[in-house]
Amino acid sequence: MLRTIGAVVGGYVAIFVMLFGTFSLAFLALGVNGAFQPGTYDVTPVWLIVSFVLTFVAAVIGGLVSVIISDDPKVPRALAIVVIVLGVITAIQIMSADPAVVTRGGEVENIEAMMSAKQPIWVALLNPIIGAIGVMVGARLKRPRPSVARAV
Known part of the structure; x- marks a missing residue:
């Protein structure tokens, strides 16, 4: 049970770290x-x-x-549910x-941009679906260990 909880938490932490890092780089x-439409915090189509x-x-x-x-291919389902x-x-x-x-001035710091960004509602509704699908795709990337046949 602890391993399952650890796997879900570990997967979520991996998602968080990746998102924070890659969005900062983006x-x-x-x-x-x-990233933003002129003078506002509305995100651009490129950013989407x-x-x-x-x-x-x-x-x-x-x-x-x-x-x-x-080491259980079913555990990522729990992570997908958490993501949703x-x-x-x-x-x-x-x-x-x-x-x-909210009007935006010239240059904006990364943290301010993250806190002030405005995305369309449909994007907010689509993101959990994309995330859950991604989790399940990632879970399938690990091949199961081949079972070792025992001599009788």
């Missing part, structure tokens, strides 16, 4: 004007595409980590957020 690579790819890749890694830790539940909670928060447009 923001640095695209810059403020590549990048975020979908990064979300999927991070989830694949999380699924792989969870199956490596657990937390993603839906995040989507609800985004849907209930103040829709007021």
